[in-house]
Amino acid sequence: MSTFQQLGIPADLIRGLEELGIITPTEVQLKAIPFLMEDGGDLVAQAQTGTGKTAAFGLPLLTKVDPKSKDIQGLVIAPTRELAKQIGKQLFRFTKHSAKIFTEVVSGGDKIDRQISALQRPTQIVVATPGRLVELVKQKVLSLDAVRHLVLDEADEMLSMGFKKELEQIIAWTRGRKSTWLFSATFPDAIQQLVHGCMSAKPHRLTIDAAHVVNRDIDHRFAVCPRDEKAQFIADYLERRDDERGLVFCRTKAGAITLGKVLAKHGLAVDVLQGDLTQPERDKVMRAFKKGRVRVLVATDVVARGIDVDGLAFVFHHQPPDQLEYYTHRSGRTARAGKKGVSITLIEPRERAKLERIGRELGVHFREMH
Template sequence: MAHPFQALGIPTDLIKGIEELGIHRPTEIQEKAIPFLTEDGGNLIAQAQTGTGKTAAFGLPLLTKIQPKSKEIQGLVIAPTRELAKQIGKQLFRYTKYSAKVFTEVLCGGDDIDRQAGALQRPTQIVVATPGRLLDLIKRKALTLEHVRYLILDEADEMLSMGFKKELSKILALAHQRKSTWLFSATFPDSVNLLVRDCMADTPRSIKIDRGHVVNRDISHRYAICRKDEKNEFISNFLRRHKDDRGLIFCRTKAGAITLAKQLTNMGHAVDVLQGDLTQKERDKVMRAFKKQRFSVLIATDVAARGIDVEQLAFVIHHQLPDQTEYYTHRSGRTARAGLKGISIALIDPRERKSLARLERELDIAFQEM
């Protein structure tokens, strides 16, 4: 019997690489996107959230399209944050452990631009980049996009909400020789629909993953009724009972995240905060310390948490519920990775019960009261 990924059009040498990463069966986005991208390779727009396996959904087909003997940049992946760009680059490298060597360079702010320019002198077939740093290096004539055949925009909605519209327009214009554009986005506001219209002359294939299929079934969804002034005490008691576990706490605003971090620190907990006002150097310092387990709990806003890649998180706490259903999926998907179990806890006041019911209905999940 053929391997599930072989049936989708992925060659055995790439399958051997992903098997070592624990990827044995395709997710829904992979089942729908990979056959089209490997066989046709035309324009694609896909609605898929974090945690659905979209890196493999575009990464594996891209690797089948690359000509390893060519020294030119043939594939370009654009991501909104440094963390996500590095995560994608790392995965592409791992996928090709047993296949013909494809060289990928990750270009993002916070790293030495001269070193990046020097690295691009070597044969490079795929570039993964954040928009600003890519344009800086193009301005330096360190690379050209004239040979790019496949352009992938990952988390397009987030790039536009971060103000990268002008940069994306420039990149699309410079990669005018491309054969196709593959756009992945968790949501499709008007700004993304306009981008689709601008970057795809031909009618794209459209894929949408049903919301009820995107939530990891290894996550236990809980809620607690808390007044605003009771939330910190609840969190403090929870952290004391789970002092050996690591997790994330999400706040809606950066001011709220900063305040909560100070309050929990004063209550004796080892926490730090990730929010939009941090410089890249400060952000990297926080993430290094968290990955090295110098503190147990990271407090973050939704935007600041995009692209972070931390394994073995036991829980996610929602200090406030997010406004959008997709954000709940993004948040809760940070736990229960690599076959592990996890808990997602929403702190709500009685008036928010309707919001819980909406999440249950739209995501096909059940909340248990704590």
């Protein structure tokens, strides 16, 4: 098994990783880091959330920027404010013991005046959501002329959220870059077109086997449960574990709102995170959850990207997810920082085949609950 030192990561960055408990490289890090450190050219990586992508592109990016230069040299684009902030936080933590590299996060939902003020300082890396970055460039608040490395994280999600025009504009503004590193869980036609439009003829490609993605500290369980009895099942489970906190995932906004109301009637400290909330409302929900005032957070898949809360004991899947990578993303919210966790999928009798497919493709063994 290779170490970060063997992958070429400098000792000062490794020290920062060790303090975060990141000791052994994940598969995406093993495959991406050597190429990005040595060659650094265009990269197309198929990898799901939870694979360790931030370190896979973040560590090489940190080694390639010049801390003495005041220009923005690295640009990371992410689909959501939550994910952008998580990436920015990780990059900051990685550099705790290295030469100071300044990273700023600019995203919709935060006050733009504060971001404009922050960008007056020397900044080597910007992490941004597409819409806010375009807004700031058009206001001439920042320049992308010196960007040498562009990272598109969760590119498929950005396109599904309608950011195609913004991405094309950002790509046009950074034509002087040396490389583009694109990470995506899926590769629909729109992603293929994006790759052809912004990369060299033969970018380096890598795929992360889904079976190597799932955290082995997670206990995977399922229960066969009629739809109208699922809320009662969750409430009964939580009554037996009154000190545990966690997440419940729903496929739709309407389903999340309805489930939140039902669980609240059971006396649970619950709140809902879904796409119709304004950014201040979402911030309020997340603050309450992080501080422990909310015990159970009901969420939809897209808005939950970037949630990073320690100490969550469980994840419930109110319905099995439609996309395989969503199971990995959902389950990965528990069993963090070396702790154990449980992932419980509630299925109706006709959904057994879907659960079996998830287990087979991810190499997960599901134990039935009664």
